[in-house]
Amino acid sequence: MAATLLMKKMRSGAETARTMLGFHLWRRGLKTAMRQQEVLPDLPYDYNALEPVISAEIMRLHHQKHHQAYVTGFNKAMEQLNSTSDPQTIVALQSAINFNGGGHVNHAIFWQNLAPPKEGGGEPPEGNLASAIESEFGSLDKLIAKMSTTGAGVQGSGWVWLGLIKDMKRLTVETTANQDPLASKGLIPLLGIDVWEHAYYLQYKNVRPDYLKNVWKVVNWRDVAKRYDSA
Amino acid sequence: MATCTSSLFYGPRLLPLSGRRSSPELSWRPQQVVLPMAKFELRTPPYALDALEPHMSKQTLEFHWGKHHRAYIDNLNKQIDGTDLERKNLEELVKLSYNNGNPQACFNNAGQAWNHDFFWSSIYPGGGGQPVGEVLELIERDFGSFEEFAKEFKAAGVSQFGSGWVWLILKDAKLSVLKTSNALNPLIWGYIPLTVVDVWEHAYYLDFQNRRPDYLNTFLDKLISWEAVAGRLARAKAFVNLGEPTIPEK
Numbered sequence: 025m026a027a028t029l030l031m032k033k034m035r036s037g038a039e040t041a042r043t044m045l046g047f048h049l050w051r052r053g054l055k056t057a058m059r060q061q062e063v064l065p066d067l068p069y070d071y072n073a074l075e076p077v078i079s080a081e082i083m084r085l086h087h088q089k090h091h092q093a094y095v096t097g098f099n100k101a102m103e104q105l106n107s108t109s110d111p112q113t114i115v116a117l118q119s120a121i122n123f124n125g126g127g128h129v130n131h132a133i134f135w136q137n138l139a140p141p142k143e144g145g146g147e148p149p150e151g152n153l154a155s156a157i158e159s160e161f162g163s164l165d166k167l168i169a170k171m172s173t174t175g176a177g178v179q180g181s182g183w184v185w186l187g188l189i190k191d192m193k194r195l196t197v198e199t200t201a202n203q204d205p206l207a208s209k210g211l212i213p214l215l216g217i218d219v220w221e222h223a224y225y226l227q228y229k230n231v232r233p234d235y236l237k238n239v240w241k242v243v244n245w246r247d248v249a250k251r252y253d254s255a
Numbered sequence: 256m257a258t259c260t261s262s263l264f265y266g267p268r269l270l271p272l273s274g275r276r277s278s279p280e281l282s283w284r285p286q287q288v289v290l291p292m293a294k295f296e297l298r299t300p301p302y303a304l305d306a307l308e309p310h311m312s313k314q315t316l317e318f319h320w321g322k323h324h325r326a327y328i329d330n331l332n333k334q335i336d337g338t339d340l341e342r343k344n345l346e347e348l349v350k351l352s353y354n355n356g357n358p359q360a361c362f363n364n365a366g367q368a369w370n371h372d373f374f375w376s377s378i379y380p381g382g383g384g385q386p387v388g389e390v391l392e393l394i395e396r397d398f399g400s401f402e403e404f405a406k407e408f409k410a411a412g413v414s415q416f417g418s419g420w421v422w423l424i425l426k427d428a429k430l431s432v433l434k435t436s437n438a439l440n441p442l443i444w445g446y447i448p449l450t451v452v453d454v455w456e457h458a459y460y461l462d463f464q465n466r467r468p469d470y471l472n473t474f475l476d477k478l479i480s481w482e483a484v485a486g487r488l489a490r491a492k493a494f495v496n497l498g499e500p501t502i503p504e505k
Binding site: 085089090093119123179180181182201202203220221222225226229230 | 318322326417418438457461
C-alpha cells in the first residue's frame with residue numbers, strides 16, 4: 025500500500041516535471057513567436073496631411089501596401105528561419121530577411137522624418153543639429169541641394185540619407201541601394217528620403233528632381249534633431 | 256544605330272571654267288560635307304502608343320517610352336559625344352561599358368537604352384497566351400511544361416528586389432529564366448535573350464500600382480509576343496546548336 029502510494033507520488037512528480045517543462049517551453053515558444061512578429065506602425069498624421077507635396081493616394085499605397093508588404097514578408101521569413109536548423113535554408117532566407125527587414129526599418133524612420141507643415145514640417149532645424157549642419161555643409165540650403173542632387177543620381181531603387189558617423193559625431197550624406205538600411209554602412213540614420221519610384225511616381229512621374237525639390241517642405245527637422253541629440 | 260549627319264563646312268570648291276582655257280579658279284564657298292556621327296535615336300515601338308490598352312495604358316507608354324527611354328538615349332548620346340565610344344553600335348557599347356563588372360559611366364544609359372528597345376519588341380497588341388512549335392517544344396524540354404515556365408518566370412519577377420528585368424534566355428543551348436537588377440542584361444554574360452519583362456516600378460505603377468504580380472500575369476496573358484521569341488530563337492540557331500551535334504555520314 026505504501027509502495028503504491030510512493031509510486032503514485034513518483035509518477036505525479038515526473039508528470040509534474042514534464043508538465044512544468046512543457047509549460048516553460050510553451051511560454052518560451054510564445055515569447056519567441058511574439059518577439060518575431062513585427063507590426064505596421066501607424067502614421068503620426070492622416071494620409072492627406074502631407075498634401076500637396078505628397079498625395080494622399082501615394083501615402084496610402086506607400087504605407088498600407090508597400091510598408092505592410094515588408095512587415096508581412098519579414099515576419100514570414102523569420103517564421104521560416106525559426107522553424108529550421110538547416111544551414112542551407114538559413115542562408116537562403118537571408119536576402120528575404122534583409123530586404124523586408126530593411127524595408128520595414130527604413131520606412132518606420134521615414135514616416136517620423138516627415139510631418140505636415142502645421143506640425144513643424146519644413147521648419148528649419150535649431151540647436152545642435154543646426155550648428156552641425158552649418159559646420160559640415162556650410163548652410164541648410166547647401167545640405168538640401170547636396171541631398172537632392174545625390175538622391176536624383178541614385179540608379180534604380182534606393183534611399184538618400186543624412187547620416188551620423190557616431191564616434192566622430194560627424195554628419196554625412198550617403199545613399200543605400202534597394203532597402204539596405206543605413207546601418208549597413210556603419211552610420212546612424214537621421215533623415216532618409218525614399219527615392220524608390222513608388223514614393224513619388226503617381227504624382228511626379230519620371231521627374232524625380234521635382235519630388236526632391238518639394239519634399240523638404242514636409243521634412244520634420246525636429247525628429248531629425250532628436251535622433252541627432254540621442255545618438 | 257549610327258546615323259550620318261551632314262553639316263556645313265567652309266572649304267575650297269572648284270568654279271566652272273568661264274570661257275578661258277586656264278586653270279580653274281578656286282573659291283571659298285560653303286559646301287555640304289557628310290560627317291559620320293554615332294548618335295543613337297529613340298526608335299518608336301512597332302505599334303501605336305494606345306495599341307496595348309487596356310493591358311498597358313497609353314499613359315504608361317507616353318511616360319515609359321516618351322520620357323524614361325528617351326532620357327536614357329539623350330543622356331547616352333551626351334555621355335559618349337566626342338569619345339571613342341561614339342562609333343560603337345549599341346550592343347557593342349553595352350558589353351564594352353560593362354567592363355567586366357567595373358562599369359563605366361555610360362553603362363547605365365547604354366544598358367537601359369538596349370533593354371527598353373528589346374522590351375518594346377517583346378510585346379505586341381493581342382499578345383500573350385502560349386507559344387507553338389519549336390519554342391513550345393524547347394520550353395517543355397527545359398522547364399517541364401509551359402505552366403512550370405510561367406510559374407518560374409513570375410516567381411523571378413516578384414522576387415527581384417528593387418528595380419530590374421526578368422528574361423527568358425538561351426544559355427548553354429538551354430532555355431532558362433534570368434533576373435537582373437537595374438540596367439544589367441544577359442548580353443554582358445554572353446547569353447542570348449529571347450524575351451524580357453521590365454519590373455522597374457515605372458513600368459507598371461500607373462496601371463497596377465504596387466500589384467507587381469498582377470502586372471506579371473497580364474504580361475504573360477495579354478502582352479508577350481511569342482512570335483518575337485520564335486524569330487530571336489531562329490536567329491540564335493545560327494550561333495547555337497540546340498540539339499545533339501550529329502556527325503555527318505561519309
